[in-house]
Amino acid sequence: MDLVRNGMAQVKRVRNEAGWYTVMNKTEDQSTGAACANAYALEPALILFGLVLLFCAYVCVCLQTRASLIKANDRSVLDLAIIERAREYAGECAWSKRCQTSPPPSSFHETIYKRDVLFRDEGTRIRMQYTEENQTYRIELYYDQSGIISVEYP
Numbered sequence: 001m002d003l004v005r006n007g008m009a010q011v012k013r014v015r016n017e018a019g020w021y022t023v024m025n026k027t028e029d030q031s032t033g034a035a036c037a038n039a040y041a042l043e044p045a046l047i048l049f050g051l052v053l054l055f056c057a058y059v060c061v062c063l064q065t066r067a068s069l070i071k072a073n074d075r076s077v078l079d080l081a082i083i084e085r086a087r088e089y090a091g092e093c094a095w096s097k098r099c100q101t102s103p104p105p106s107s108f109h110e111t112i113y114k115r116d117v118l119f120r121d122e123g124t125r126i127r128m129q130y131t132e133e134n135q136t137y138r139i140e141l142y143y144d145q146s147g148i149i150s151v152e153y154p
Helices: 044-099
Strands: 001-004 009-016 019-024 035-037 107-112 113-121 123-131 135-144 147-152
Touching: 001 107, 009 123, 044 107, 044 113, 044 147
Parallel strands: none
Antiparallel strands: 001 009, 009 019, 107 113, 113 123, 123 135, 135 147
């Protein structure tokens, strides 16, 4: 074991079976006044790095949450528009049964908010179906002569 002066730090060289290797002692860096060990700043820099990582993670979670809330809001507005149209269609079907007039078509397509929606009347139930981002959504509206009984998302 021998001490060698290497720049601003003292290096302790220790011999082992494989040959020589160096280990830097903890010394005072004269240019910045910060304590250094093996060319890394100590605790303050690591704590600051951890805080930066936590802040970045927090910002990412906030952005992801906001994006999913905006997407859910858009879908709920679309669903409400579809249910409103189905309510009108259920009224037309109930009126035609009550007055014994020609019934409206039992199945039709309509474009609502740039999405093609299929409406299908099955007596006391109207099935609505649309596709968004390769996923099919279905809504079932149950009705009778007095109005809407329930809405379900199967």
